[in-house]
Structures are given as structure tokens and as C-alpha cells.
Amino acid sequence: MKTLFTTTAALTIMASGAFAEDYTIGVSNTVQGNGWREQMICAMRAQALVEPDVTNIIVAHRNTDSAGQLEDLNNLIEAGVDAIVLNPSNPDALNSALENAMAQGIVVVAVDAGVTADGAYILSNNQEEYAYLGAKWLFEQLGGSGDVVYMRGIAGVSADTDRDNGFKRALAEHPGINVVHEVFTGWQQDQGKQQMFDFLATGIPFDGVWTSGIDNVIVDAFTESSAPLVPIVGADNAGFVQYLSTVDGFEGAAVTNPGSVGGAGIALAVDILNGNAPDSHTVLVDPVLWENTTDEGRATIANAQNPDLDPEWPVSVSIPGFTDYSMEQIIACEGPSGG
Amino acid sequence: MTLIRNNAWVISLALLLAVLLAITKAIQPGFGAPGLESLARAALPFAFATAGMAIVVIVGGIDLSVASMMAVCAVTAAVLMERMAGIPALLIVLVVGAAMGAINGALIVLTKVPDIVVTLAMLFVWEGVALLILSTPGGATADWLEAAIRGFFLFSWLPKALLIIAIVTALIWAPLRGTKLGLSIYAVGSDERAAFRSGVSVGRTRVIAYALCGLFCAFGGLSLAALTGIGEPVPGPYLLAAVAAVVLGGVVLGGGKGGLLGPVIAVFILRIIRTILTLMAVDPNVTTIVEGVIMVGVVMLGTALTMKGAQR
Numbered sequence: 133m134k135t136l137f138t139t140t141a142a143l144t145i146m147a148s149g150a151f152a153e154d155y156t157i158g159v160s161n162t163v164q165g166n167g168w169r170e171q172m173i174c175a176m177r178a179q180a181l182v183e184p185d186v187t188n189i190i191v192a193h194r195n196t197d198s199a200g201q202l203e204d205l206n207n208l209i210e211a212g213v214d215a216i217v218l219n220p221s222n223p224d225a226l227n228s229a230l231e232n233a234m235a236q237g238i239v240v241v242a243v244d245a246g247v248t249a250d251g252a253y254i255l256s257n258n259q260e261e262y263a264y265l266g267a268k269w270l271f272e273q274l275g276g277s278g279d280v281v282y283m284r285g286i287a288g289v290s291a292d293t294d295r296d297n298g299f300k301r302a303l304a305e306h307p308g309i310n311v312v313h314e315v316f317t318g319w320q321q322d323q324g325k326q327q328m329f330d331f332l333a334t335g336i337p338f339d340g341v342w343t344s345g346i347d348n349v350i351v352d353a354f355t356e357s358s359a360p361l362v363p364i365v366g367a368d369n370a371g372f373v374q375y376l377s378t379v380d381g382f383e384g385a386a387v388t389n390p391g392s393v394g395g396a397g398i399a400l401a402v403d404i405l406n407g408n409a410p411d412s413h414t415v416l417v418d419p420v421l422w423e424n425t426t427d428e429g430r431a432t433i434a435n436a437q438n439p440d441l442d443p444e445w446p447v448s449v450s451i452p453g454f455t456d457y458s459m460e461q462i463i464a465c466e467g468p469s470g471g
Numbered sequence: 472m473t474l475i476r477n478n479a480w481v482i483s484l485a486l487l488l489a490v491l492l493a494i495t496k497a498i499q500p501g502f503g504a505p506g507l508e509s510l511a512r513a514a515l516p517f518a519f520a521t522a523g524m525a526i527v528v529i530v531g532g533i534d535l536s537v538a539s540m541m542a543v544c545a546v547t548a549a550v551l552m553e554r555m556a557g558i559p560a561l562l563i564v565l566v567v568g569a570a571m572g573a574i575n576g577a578l579i580v581l582t583k584v585p586d587i588v589v590t591l592a593m594l595f596v597w598e599g600v601a602l603l604i605l606s607t608p609g610g611a612t613a614d615w616l617e618a619a620i621r622g623f624f625l626f627s628w629l630p631k632a633l634l635i636i637a638i639v640t641a642l643i644w645a646p647l648r649g650t651k652l653g654l655s656i657y658a659v660g661s662d663e664r665a666a667f668r669s670g671v672s673v674g675r676t677r678v679i680a681y682a683l684c685g686l687f688c689a690f691g692g693l694s695l696a697a698l699t700g701i702g703e704p705v706p707g708p709y710l711l712a713a714v715a716a717v718v719l720g721g722v723v724l725g726g727g728k729g730g731l732l733g734p735v736i737a738v739f740i741l742r743i744i745r746t747i748l749t750l751m752a753v754d755p756n757v758t759t760i761v762e763g764v765i766m767v768g769v770v771m772l773g774t775a776l777t778m779k780g781a782q783r
Contacts, residue, residue, distance in 0.1 A: 164755075188752060189752070190749060190752040191752075191754075191755050192749055192755060193755035193756075194755060194758070194759070195708070196707065196708055197695075197703055197705070197706075197707035197708070198608070198698075198699045198701075198703055199513075199516055199694075199695050199698045199699060199707060200707060200708065202512075202513070202698055202699065203509075203513035203742070203745070204749065206509035206512070206513065207509075207745065207746045207749040207750070208749065209509075210499060210501075210502060210505075210506045210509065210746065210749075210750065211499065211749060211750045211752075212499065212501060222608050222699070222701065222703070224608075224699075224700060224701055225608065225698075225699035225700060225701050225703070226699075227700070228617070228621070228698075228700070288607075469752075
């Protein structure tokens with residue numbers, strides 16, 4: 133009730149003039165110690181720091197199951213937060229707490245994955261566009277005809293299904309391209325590398341490789357088997373981006389899949405609190421492509437690299453149009469009032 | 472006086488819980504009945520895992536497979552309730568839980584391999600079984616099951632979840648404690664050989680204790696399903712939390728001493744500490760350190776006080 137009252141009060145004040153608001157934002161995440169998720173948390177803190185209306189951020193960040201996330205969400209509601217930004221452990225399991233939160237006027241934004249609770253906002257990377265962008269670059273790089281190896285993620289996972297749709301869309305636009313080998317890496321480095329070794333050993337010729345983010349080990353597989361490098365598409369993982377600027381004769385492109393989508397979630401939550409809700413409850417962040425075949429592309433890659441950046445993090449630390457913090461601020465990983 | 476002396480630990484824990492609730496209220500003046508209700512709901516799976524663990528620790532063993540058994544029961548409930556009536560499904564889950572516990576106990580008694588080794592192995596076995604039943608989170612639970620743990624009962628301050636913990640624990644444990652079986656559990660835990668010479672069937676007692684643990688895990692799994700509305704095959708963080716609450720609750724690792732009330736109060740203490748840390752916006756990486764330090768501190772203080780009392 134208190135939250136509903138403060139939200140109403142806040143809206144009244146906002147209508148009357150340009151005062152800075154006094155929002156507290158709660159964050160809930162259930163995977164700790166993973167580079168992508170840690171970047172997400174730091175992006176959330178950094179974005180909360182630069183939002184003038186946010187004075188406090190409470191982060192519930194631990195390894196737990198859906199029941200544990202429910203506990204964290206209920207604790208955040210008790211703490212009287214104005215908005216909750218969460219990376220949901222499961223789309224269906226959290227509805228009781230999320231519906232309770234929204235009934236009290238708390239804005240709910242799910243980042244990275246969706247939730248089925250009515251009224252919640254969902255903000256995630258556009259995985260279909262991710263695959264389309266990389267595949268289109270690869271197919272154009274090959275001049276519109278050639279044989280490619282298609283290295284996917286995990287069968288049945290929604291991100292893989294979405295990426296497959298994007299890949300197929302690019303394939304349909306380039307009838308001269310032929311998929312000679314399709315394989316699931318399970319998003320496992322060692323497995324993907326072995327699969328590339330095995331395929332190179334068959335001697336079947338091919339002209340390019342599209343990977344779903346298991347990328348730098350594929351370059352390793354080529355160099356270790358002394359095979360001539362072909363164009364390879366990967367994600368913006370630090371190791372792969374480094375190869376793009378250091379491996380001689382290697383042509384490739386990295387497509388961004390930023391963990392900083394968490395920072396975009398904070399920005400979206402503040403927009404909604406300030407009365408600027410988006411038209412749709414689902415917001416997709418479009419990826420960008422960094423290639424090393426033009427001077428412009430090489431300059432972008434050089435800019436993105438920072439020795440202070442955690443090697444486990446995706447290299448794209450911000451999302452243009454969504455996040456406002458600097459690279460120093462996300463590396464510092466500090467929110468307002470030390471949260 | 473003897474009543475107070477015999478229950479000194481449990482009374483101290485209850486006082487500690489009261490102090491922590493007062494602190495919560497001081498930090499967040501808005502903390503009231505709804506806060507207590509969500510606290511009781513969060514405590515549900517932990518309380519049942521802890522009650523089960525307490526019984527096997529009292530009998531002188533330990534069950535490392537509690538979280539995995541809860542996962543099996545949660546997915547079984549979610550799969551069955553999607554296909555059949557709720558009550559029979561619930562009864563099947565309880566039988567499955569008790570059966571898993573009995574299998575753990577029987578393996579320990581028959582093979583004479585230490586409890587910790589057998590249940591460690593069974594941790595992986597039950598985890599695999601849960602994944603065989605449901606490879607990804609899914610299924611559905613009966614609506615009444617979700618409603619049963621939410622809200623208040625009769626009074627606006629009595630959360631249903633708290634009542635369920637009290638009733639289930641009391642129904643299973645209270646009638647047992649004074650019986651021959653209850654005494655046998657304590658006897659086997661304090662001195663197996665002496666118990667054997669006094670005519671206690673040691674093997675049978677241990678199998679029953681493990682089966683009771685499995686039964687509590689079934690209630691734990693049902694709570695998970697009721698909380699989330701689905702079944703999750705990957706075990707949650709309930710094993711170490713249960714061991715922690717058992718130790719904090721005054722049950723002696725090694726067996727023979729303690730009860731169920733202390734550990735269940737300890738569960739609430741550990742949950743309210745997390746609530747306080749969240750309300751205070753403590754860095755999440757520091758939170759677990761604080762939780763661990765408080766636990767060790769309380770147990771050390773308790774041991775020191777107990778030893779002082781014994782010297783007097």
C-alpha cells in the first residue's frame with residue numbers, strides 16, 4: 133500500500149514540475165559467477181548510477197532455484213522498491229510474486245528471457261536478428277555462393293530456435309549458399325572445437341563457418357590443424373574479438389549479444405515510472421556486427437577492446453540508444469549509494 | 472525450571488527470532504502480516520528439508536540426497552497433477568518420497584557403507600531420476616495446492632504456510648517421539664551398540680528414520696511445486712541449508728540429541744536474516760559471508776554457554 137501511495141505521490145510531483153524523483157529499483161538474478169550475468173549486473177548498477185531519478189538499487193544476486201527467486205522477489209517487494217528488474221529463472225514459476233508486485237504498483241521488467249505474468253515488460257536481445265545479421269555478412273563475404281558449416285547451440289532452447297529462424301531467413305535470400313554440415317555445439321567450447329577438428333579431418337571442402345557463439349576455439353581448430361582459414365562469424369566474446377584484430381589473414385565478424393541488456397532494463401523501468409511506457413510490452417534490442425575486413429570495422433573493434441575489461445565479459449559493454457553510462461562506470465560496477 | 476533448562480537452546484532460538492523480527496520491523500516499519508506470510512512461504516521447502524535431515528542426524532546418520540529427493544517429488548507432483556486428480560497425486564508423491572528414503576536407509580544398513588557415502592551416491596541417482604521424469608522445468612500443479620500455502624488461516628496474522636509446517640511436523644513427529652520407535656531412534660543415535668544390546672532393532676530403526684526423512688522431503692517437493700506452480704528437475708540449494716539449520720537448531724551431528732522444533736525455528740532465523748540483508752541493500756556477494764558468520768557465531772556462543780552450564 134505504501135508503495136502504491138509513494139508511486140501516486142511521485143506521479144503527482146512529476147506532473148507538477150521537473151523534480152528529480154526518488155526511485156528505488158530492485159534487481160533479482162539467479163546465476164552468479166557467469167561472465168555474461170556479471171556484466172548484466174554491473175550494467176544495471178552503472179545505469180542506475182547515471183539515472184538522475186534513481187537513488188537506490190537493491191541487488192538480490194545468488195545461485196538459486198525458482199523458489200529462491202520467489203523469496204528474493206517477495207523480499208524486494210517488502211523493501212518497498214518502485215520497480216523490479218529481473219532475469220527470470222523460468223517464464224511461468226514467478227507469476228505469484230510478479231502479480232503481487234504489479235498489484236502494488238511496482239513496475240516489472242524481465243530482461244534476457246520472458247515471463248508470462250500479465251502486465252510485465254520484457255526486454256531482450258533480438259536473437260533472430262543476431263543470426264540473420266551474421267549469416268548475411270558471411271554469405272555476402274562469400275560472394276553469394278559457397279558451402280558453409282552451421283554450428284548451432286542447444287536444440288530446443290528458445291535462443292537457438294530464434295537464431296535458426298534468422299539463419300534460415302538469410303539463407304533463403306542467398307540461394308547460392310549451401311549448408312554442408314549442421315551441428316549442435318551445446319554451447320560447449322571443447323565440444324565445438326572437437327566437432328570442427330572432426331569435420332576438417334573429413335576433407336570436405338567448405339568456404340565459411342557460422343557459429344552460435346562458440347567461436348574462438350573454432351579459429352584455434354583451424355590454426356592447430358594448419359588448415360587455411362575461412363571467414364568465421366562469432367559473438368562478441370573477448371577471445372574472439374581479440375582474434376579478429378590479431379590473427380593474420382583471418383576474416384571474420386562478431387555479432388553483439390550484450391549482457392548490458394540489464395542496463396537497458398533499468399533505463400526502461402525508469403522510463404515507465406516516469407510515464408513514458410513503450411507501446412509494446414516486449415522490447416527487442418537489435419545487435420550490431422563488427423567485422424575486420426574494412427578500416428571502419430577494424431577501428432570499431434579496436435575501440436571496443438579495453439585491457440581492464442573482464443575477459444569473461446562480452447566486449448559490447450553498452451547498448452546505443454538504451455544505456456547512458458561510460459565504460460569506466462560499468463567496470464567500476466557500483467550503483468547509487470554503493471548498492 | 473527443568474523444563475526451561477532442558478529447552479534452553481530452543482527458547483534462546485525463539486528469542487533470537489523475536490529480536491530479528493523486531494530488527495526487521497525497525498528497518499522497514501511497513502513490515503507486517505504480508506511480510507510474515509511471504510517469509511513463511513519462503514521457509515516451507517527449507518523447513519521440511521530440515522525436519523527430514525534432523526531425524527536422520529538424530530539417528531546418527533546424514534542424508535546428502537535431500538535436495539535431490541525433493542526435486543524428484545516436485546517433478547512427480549507436477550507431472551501427475553497435470554494428468555490426474557490432485558489428492559491421489561499428492562498421496563503418490565508422499566509414498567514416492569518415503570520409498571526413496573527407505574531405499575537410502577536400506578542401502579546403508581545392508582551394504583554397511585557409511586551413510587555419507589551412500590547418500591552422496593544417491594544424490595546423483597535421485598537427481599538423474601528427476602531429470603528422467605522431466606528433462607526441463609514444466610508440468611502443472613493443482614490450483615488448490617497453490618492456494619493452500621498462500622494467505623492466512625482464520626486469523627489475519629496466521630500464515631497458512633506456517634500452519635502447514637506446524638501441523639505436518641507435529642503429525643509425523645509428536646506421536647512418534649514417546650513411542651518405542653521414537654526412543655529407539657534416539658538410542659541408536661547416541662550409542663548403536665548399547666541400543667542393540669538393549670534389544671533395539673538397529674537396522675529397522677535406521678531404515679524407518681531415513682523413510683521419515685524421505686517423507687518430509689516429499690512435503691518439501693510438494694511445497695516447491697506449490698510455490699512455483701511447476702516442477703523443476705534440478706535440485707535447489709536445500710542440502711547445505713538443511714544441515715546448517717539442523718546444527719543451528721541444536722541437533723548434535725553424531726546423533727542422539729536434539730529435536731525438530733529447534734531446527735525449524737533455525738530455518739526461520741536463516742530466512743529472516745536474508746530478508747534483513749535484502750532490506751539493507753547489502754552487497755549480494757557479502758550476503759552469504761554474513762549468513763555464514765552469523766551461523767558459526769551463534770553455534771559457538773551456544774556451545775560456550777552449554778559448556779559453562781555443564782561445569783556449574
